[in-house]
Structures are given as structure tokens and as C-alpha cells.
Amino acid sequence: MAAARRDTRGIVGAADFLARVEFRRPDAAEPLRRYVEHYWLIDWDLPEPYVSHVVPHPAVHIVFQRFEGQEPFVEVAGVQHGLFTQKLEGRGRVCGVKFRPGAFRPFAPESPVSEWTGRRVHSPEVFPGADLAAVLAPDDEAARVAALDAFLLALDPRPDPQAELATALVERARTDRGIRRVTELARTEGMSVRLLQRLFAGYVGVGPKWVILRYRIHEALERAESADRIDWAALAADLGYADQAHLVRDFTATVGVPPAAYAAQGLS
Known part of the structure; x- marks a missing residue:
């Protein structure tokens, strides 16, 4: 099993991005590492809006998100064909799961992964039992990682x-x-x-x-x-x-x- 990637490959203007946000990539719990490349946690408090750009990897993500002035939400982001652009402003927090390419299917075995491609699907259509507060509320990084672990383990993926x-x-x-x-x-x-x-x-x-x-x-x-x-x-x-x-x-x-x-x- 390959180790989790630690570089910033795919982030456009990586140095500028890292200068504006707090960005970490903690590991998932050991039983999940065959499926999860890494988690990614981003916090920001910006005096002016900033637009981030990423050249996506061939990976599916589950992303818990909290933007200032909006209700928190979770979404599944399938592989995106083009440049992924996200506007960040005010204060916010994102806690994401980056699956290893090919490894999302055990968590949603009913349909081919190509059905998610190019889509960003919000809960409650998918994973309606997700506890947003458990993932997004803690300031402690370890608590957020533990909540992501618990969320994924509860889905009971089976080796494929x-x-x-x-x-x-x-x-x-x-x-x-x-x-x-x-x-x-x-x-x-x-x-x-x-x-x-x-x-x-x-x-x-x-x-x-x-x-x-x-x-x-x-x-x-x-x-x-x-x-x-x-x-x-x-x-x-x-x-x-x-x-x-x-x-x-x-x-x-x-x-x-x-x-x-x-x-x-x-x-x-």
C-alpha cells in the first residue's frame, strides 16, 4: 500500500495558498488507510476574499464545510475534469477526506464511481447520518480527525x-x-x-x-x-x-x- 502523499502537487499557486490558510493533512486511523490517502483540514480568517485553484487528482472526496454566513454541510465531490475553483472569504473551515483513487467504491457500492464524476452532491441526499458538528466544531485537530474516523468506520466498508x-x-x-x-x-x-x-x-x-x-x-x-x-x-x-x-x-x-x-x- 502506497504511503499518503505529503506534497502540494495539484495546488495552483501553492505558496500563495499556504500563506493565506492553515492547511494540514493528517492520516486516517489504521483500518481506513487502505481506502483513505489522507484527511485535509483547512481553516481561514481572511481580510479579503481569496480564490483557490486546484488541478484535481483522480480521487473522490467527502468534504465537511463551514462558510461564514452559511449553514454547515457535507458533500461528496466526484473527480472533477477541469480546474477546481473555490472562493474563500471571511472565516471558515473545511474538513475533507481524500480517498485513494479507486477506493471510494466500498463506501458507495451501489453504483459505479463514474456516476459521481463532475458532480458535487450535498447531504442529505448522501450519507444523511453525518454528524457535522462533531467534525466541524472542535478547534482541536485530533478531535476532528477522530470524528472523521468514526464517520467512515460507521459506514462499514468491505474490502474489494x-x-x-x-x-x-x-x-x-x-x-x-x-x-x-x-x-x-x-x-x-x-x-x-x-x-x-x-x-x-x-x-x-x-x-x-x-x-x-x-x-x-x-x-x-x-x-x-x-x-x-x-x-x-x-x-x-x-x-x-x-x-x-x-x-x-x-x-x-x-x-x-x-x-x-x-x-x-x-x-x-
């Missing part, structure tokens, strides 16, 4: 070999630079492309091609955040693009600005 296979294949797509095409990912498991696509629709929510391309954009975004000078042609080749133009096209379509402009100016 297909979910574990989907999780392993997404992790392989993320970490193996040699995998640049869907056929190559299918070959690592001795599967047909069609069977791989069915598995991803049922358990990940997006296709394997989308996953491979999205991790390329995450890598390019991180390079743009951290490097003073970038050889974009070399990076495109390293990420498996046919040429620099294809990388520029995908980056611009996902993030909203070309990679060179993002690296030079940042995005807030």
Missing part, C-alpha cells in the same frame, strides 16, 4: 479486490515514467484495454488515459512552481509528449494559462 486493483494501477500510472499509453498500463496487468477502461469507470471515475495525462500536468505544474528555468521541450519529452506544443496545449487547457506564463508570473 477490484478496488485494490484499481488503486494499484492508478499508482503505477503515477509513478512509472515508462507508462505513457493506456495499452502499456493494461499490459502491466495482462488486461485488455477494454477491461481496463471498464475497471476505471467502475472504480476510479475517469478513464486511464485521463489519469495518465493528469499526472503529467501535475508534474509540469510542480516543475513550474519550483524551478527558475525550465527546458519545456525536454520536460515534454520526459513526460511522454510528442512535442512541446502538446504539453503547452494540455497545460493551458487545464490550468488556464500557458506553462511559461505560469512559471514567470504565478497564479493567485
